[in-house]
Structures are given as C-alpha cells and as structure tokens.
Amino acid sequence: MSIALTVMVFIFTAFLVVAVGSIIVNRRRQLQSRLAGIQKMTDDADPEDMLRLPFMQRVILPAMNNIGHVLGNITPREIRTRVDKKIRYAGSPKNINFFTLFVLQVIAGGLLFFLAWFLTGTFQVEGGQKFLIVTLMTLGGFFLPYGVISSKAESRQQTIRKTLPDFLDLLLVSVEAGLGFDMALKRVASQMPGPLSTEVKRALDAIRMGGSREEALRGIAWRSGVNELSSFISSVIQAEQLGSNITSTLQVQAEAMRQKRRQRAEEMATKAQVKLIFPLVFFIFPSLFVVIIGPAVIQIFRTLIGGL
Numbered sequence: 001m002s003i004a005l006t007v008m009v010f011i012f013t014a015f016l017v018v019a020v021g022s023i024i025v026n027r028r029r030q031l032q033s034r035l036a037g038i039q040k041m042t043d044d045a046d047p048e049d050m051l052r053l054p055f056m057q058r059v060i061l062p063a064m065n066n067i068g069h070v071l072g073n074i075t076p077r078e079i080r081t082r083v084d085k086k087i088r089y090a091g092s093p094k095n096i097n098f099f100t101l102f103v104l105q106v107i108a109g110g111l112l113f114f115l116a117w118f119l120t121g122t123f124q125v126e127g128g129q130k131f132l133i134v135t136l137m138t139l140g141g142f143f144l145p146y147g148v149i150s151s152k153a154e155s156r157q158q159t160i161r162k163t164l165p166d167f168l169d170l171l172l173v174s175v176e177a178g179l180g181f182d183m184a185l186k187r188v189a190s191q192m193p194g195p196l197s198t199e200v201k202r203a204l205d206a207i208r209m210g211g212s213r214e215e216a217l218r219g220i221a222w223r224s225g226v227n228e229l230s231s232f233i234s235s236v237i238q239a240e241q242l243g244s245n246i247t248s249t250l251q252v253q254a255e256a257m258r259q260k261r262r263q264r265a266e267e268m269a270t271k272a273q274v275k276l277i278f279p280l281v282f283f284i285f286p287s288l289f290v291v292i293i294g295p296a297v298i299q300i301f302r303t304l305i306g307g308l
Contacts, residue, residue: 075102083146089153089225091195096149104145112141153225160196160226161264165257167196168232172250181236181246182207199224213240228260 075098083098096104116137120130167188174184186204189197202223203216214237221230232253239249 083149085225086146086149086153088223089157090149091152091156091198091223093149093152101145101149105142108144109138109142113138156195157224157226159194160199160224161228162261163192163194163196164226164228164232165254165261167192168250168254168257172247172254175247175250182213195224196229213237228257232257 080098083101087096087098087101113134116134119125120133125133170188170191171184174187175181179187182204185200189200189204199220203220206216206219207213217233217237221233224230235249235253236246238244239246
C-alpha cells in the first residue's frame with residue numbers, strides 16, 4: 001500500500017506541476033497576444049477587453065482546458081460525445097467543456113483519495129476495508145463533477161418542458177396581436193426569464209448578426225435536447241418554408257404542448273401511487289402498528305407474567 005501511495009502522490013504532484021506551468025505559460029501567451037492586438041488595433045477591433053474578464057475565465061479555465069486536451073485525448077470518442085452533450089444540455093456553465101470537466105474530475109478524485117487515505121489512517125482501518133474505502137471515495141470524487149453536470153442538464157430540460165406551453169401561449173397571443181414572429185419571440189423572452197428565454201435570445205442575436213433563421217432556431221433544439229421544443233421548431237421551419245400561416249401553426253403546437261403537459265401530469269400522478277408504497281411500508285405502517293398493537297402486546301405480556 002505504501003508503494004501505491006507513493007505512486008499516487010507522484011502522479012498528483014506531477015499533475016499540479018503541469019497545471020501551474022500551464023497557467024503561467026497560458027498567462028504569458030495571453031499577455032503577448034494582448035500586446036500584439038494593441039499594436040494592430042483599429043477602429044473596428046473587438047471591443048471586448050480580455051483583461052477585464054474574471055480571473056477564472058481568463059486564466060484558470062483556459063489552463064484547465066489545455067491540460068484536459070492532453071489528458072482527455074485518451075478517452076474514447078463515444079464518451080466524449082456523450083459528455084459534451086450533457087454539458088451542452090446543462091447550458092455550458094462557466095464555458096466549461098469536456099476537457100475542463102475531465103481535469104475537474106481528476107482533481108476531485110485525487111483530493112478524495114488523499115482524504116480517504118488520511119481518514120483510514122486516522123481510524124486505523126487496514127487491509128481490504130482500507131482499499132475498498134479508498135477506491136470508492138476516489139471513484140466517487142472522480143464522477144462527482146459529471147454527476148453535477150448531469151443533474152443540472154436534467155433540471156434545465158425539465159424547466160424548459162414546464163415553461164414551453166406557457167411560452168407558446170404568450171407567443172400565439174403576441175402574433176395574433178399583430179407582432180412579427182421575431183418581435184413576438186423577443187417580447188415573450190423578455191417577459192418570461194429562464195433557460196428557454198435565454199436560448200431564444202441567443203438565437204435572435206444570431207439572426208441579428210446575419211445568421212439564417214432556420215439555423216438559429218435549430219440551434220435552440222440542438223443546445224436544449226428537449227423533444228417537445230425540437231418538434232415545435234421543426235413545425236415553425238416547415239411552415240416558413242411552405243409559406244403557411246404561422247398563427248395556425250402556433251395554435252396547433254400550443255394545443256399539443258398543453259396536451260402533453262396534461263399527459264405528464266397524469267403520468268406523474270399514476271407513479272405517485274406506486275412511490276407511496278415504500279414510505280407506507282417502511283415508515284407509516286410500523287408507527288401505526290406500535291400505536292395500535294403496542295398497548296395490547298404490553299397487556300398480554302403483563303397477563304402472562306402475572307399468570308406465572
């Protein structure tokens with residue numbers, strides 16, 4: 001076990017050295033790039049000043065991304081695709097990507113490894129139990145960042161599903177009131193803050209910058225991964241290509257989304273009956289038995305003792 005600890009300490013120390021070196025090199029490159037940009041500065045240059053960005057986005061995340069490229073290239077393509085999809089569905093928090101997440105997983109796994117080794121040594125756990133605890137805590141720390149991203153992605157998708165019917169109702173009302181489709185999207189997005197509105201605003205910005213409406217709308221479905229939203233966007237694109245009335249399309253889609261919401265509510269109500277069995281059996285029924293049968297058991301016990 002001492003040899004394994006020495007190897008893990010060496011690997012973790014080497015990883016930290018590479019991380020610090022990458023941070024230093026990355027900062028030097030950014031400063032050089034910034035100086036070169038100042039020398040070539042023109043009136044139509046990008047107004048965003050990299051030096052005004054937070055330290056996390058300016059130094060830490062790029063450094064972790066560089067390290068992740070080195071370590072993450074050994075990961076199979078299918079796993080990288082799946083993780084990238086989860087990050088995209090979660091809204092890419094803090095501009096994180098697969099390689100940055102991989103570095104976070106390695107760091108979390110290493111920290112929990114040393115924590116588990118310290119705790120097992122403190123409480124004098126030896127042998128197979130120590131190996132099992134250290135292994136489980138290390139694996140738990142490694143998969144913890146991915147679990148957080150997955151949970152955030154599912155929560156974000158669920159929020160979009162709940163918001164979509166009301167969003168379509170307001171969109172339909174705005175279009176019927178005389179607004180154009182893009183202006184109606186902008187108006188409804190400003191009135192209903194949330195992940196769906198954020199994606200709509202991002203699509204409208206892409207259209208404003210010269211992108212096509214079809215690509216911008218399909219980008220919403222691609223980033224969200226919600227089937228209901230993908231169906232709505234496909235219907236809108238098809239109506240636009242065929243020259244159909246957008247109002248009738250919105251009416252059909254709004255009714256369909258309300259119907260799907262009712263179906264999900266009925267499905268959840270049906271599942272609730274099954275889920276109630278476990279707390280009834282393990283928590284409520286034992287308490288009822290103690291309250292109802294307990295006094296009778298005590299009386300019977302006293303009668304038997306008295307008879308003896």
